[in-house]
Amino acid sequence: MKALVKKRPTNPPAWYVGLDYIDKPEPSVTPERPVKVQIISTGICGTDVGIYQGKDSLAQSMAKNKDEETILGHEFCGRISEIHDSAKTEVASLLLRKKLLNKKLADYVEGKTAKQLASGADFVEFLNKNFYVSAEMHFTCLECLQCRTGHQHVCKKTIGKGIHEDGAYTDFMVVPANRLVLFEVGEVPPEIISFMDAIGNGVHTCQSADLVGRTILITGAGLQGLMSCAIAKQLGAGKIFITDVIPDKASLDKLGIAKKIGADFTFNVGKPEGLAALRETIAKETDNTGVDIVFEMAGHYSAYNVIFDSVRMGGTILMLGLPAGKLELDFSNQVIFKGLTIKGIYGRRVFDTWDLMRYLLANGLTETILRSGVITHQLPLAEYDQGFQALINGQAIKVLLKPGI
Template sequence: MLTRVARLYGTRDLRVETHDSPDPGPGEVRLRMAAGGICGSDLHYYQDGGFGPVRVREPIIAGHEASGIVETVGSGASHLAPGMLVAVNPSQPCGQCRFCDLGQTIHCLSMRFMGSAMRLPHEQGMFRDRLTVPAIQCHPVAKGVTPAEAACSEPLAVCLHAVAQAGDLSGASVLVTGAGPIGLLTVAAARHAGAGRIVVTDLSDAALGRAPAMGADETINVARDPAGLSPYEKDKGLFDVVFECSAAAPALRSVFAVIQPRGTLVQLGVTGDMSFPLNALVSKEIVWRGSQRFDREFALAVDLISRRAIDVRPIITHSLPLASAVEAFEQAGDRSVACKVQLTFDEAG
């Protein structure tokens, strides 16, 4: 069966074209895709041809956060039935390498991650009308949950994993730098984990305006108020935990002044090389942890969204049809108005 896809050929060269969608084999299902969110990495591929050492080296179907409706079920996929709305986990660890054996599947040596240009050949993504995928990667969502909400399961899982890296947040004072989709979902995940006061910084009033709905107590526009964080420098720093989601050098440097000694800094934002105050890291005995992707948190994200224990709807700002994929990517790059931009999949669109 032929289906439309959004395929990226290079910087700002995104084309909607046709691609074959095979029938499902044993243990597989074919989905009629419903909604797909444009992630920061998708945007980097589109705007810059990649990020850091990861470059688009061959045509790639973008998209790794999506939901779909089960259309055809292969043998052995008994937990799914036609008509079900599911969130699709884009991770496909091998289950056999030494990291999988250790239970560290995030670091699988043969990880396949949909829509990723990390390996050659690239792993093709989910921005397409139909997708045939192993049934084990499909997580049913509750009735009443929209496809747009279900498609937020992947980014929420990223943030749940990051919050887990920080340990017990009960009553903790938390700073989140960067109020994009990941920053805002981190706020929601930290609030759900029992954080005390949560402060969010960004350069954009539009981005910060969404933070209270996700659980923030205070927002600071550090472009307009560069000294806005200075009260938190008191007594060697007042934040127990910082989630750095911006990958901006000024934001990272400011963190070391406001985090308390032996505080925990969880790094979600990614970029190339940058400088940071090593002396502060050492003298304050700061725990600086990287956090990437997720594992069991995907199922947790689907559950939280299904129960609306975490409400993702405030971050969803734009929805455009697959035929308007270029417009959607351009919209996603305008942080003055956009947060989470999603594609919808309707063959008539």
């Protein structure tokens, strides 16, 4: 099978730019990775772009990988093609816990135990035909303090599938049964399932503060900023302000898309007049108080002066963007005397973020995403370079890659 890989850095942080499109053997199911998934579509994430560019922090992380090369990709939609005998009952239990919308599927499982379902000769075929699948791609130990207290997303032993071991930029991938998320065919479009991992970051951000009626500044109108805008509006946020740096010759109207999905005010802060308009508008709309909450999604330190100037005393800053390098900060005046709450957002809460995301998609978020135009490219896996370059050059928001085309 064809796969998109990055070679392990041998002298980090030195690393090469680009990826390699090569032949790899098809993986086999094992008791540790018992579910084999055929990949339909997979999304390019900002982390993948960082790996493509040879980012220092990711070079340091992937230098610890045991294999000389790793198949990238952690956002995906697929179908189950094989299950190791040791995990069939676990997958059947997962199916029984799901509220089935299709009566024929509900009739198939009604009255059966997990063992009875798992022992059926057509069980895997039933799943393959009737369900799409994705997975929580942060694999955790389930034993550390964080895992035991409901914080699996910050497990100290996390393995990032598609970063630390082979991921979804290929035809087939194997995953643990306890990370699967099932979707009936017709429940959520496969192109959206393909990047629910990323949508989940926005949901987790919105779960991290009381948004109802609150004013929110979102710095960065990339995918994470746009998704968090749509989610916050659906969850009852008040006025939303969103910023980005838009080049003069940009062909992609990110701020126009932001308006479509819920932003009340948008600003190109790459220009002095945009920065001035942001300050004036926030002052006017908040009675010179500042916004209640900031979502920092840009991952650039240039945005930090904006967020500390814009947030009110006693406000909250939620940080998902990953800036490079270091920043000098006046903690006394910018944080302590202002009484700010600052929280880092990493991954998704397992699995309550997925449950809320499924609910939001079923109640309007799917339509919001599809009509917004955030899925800008759908390409064969072999044309990956076009997709990565489009993202790097600001000509794309969400790029989907499709193996086997």
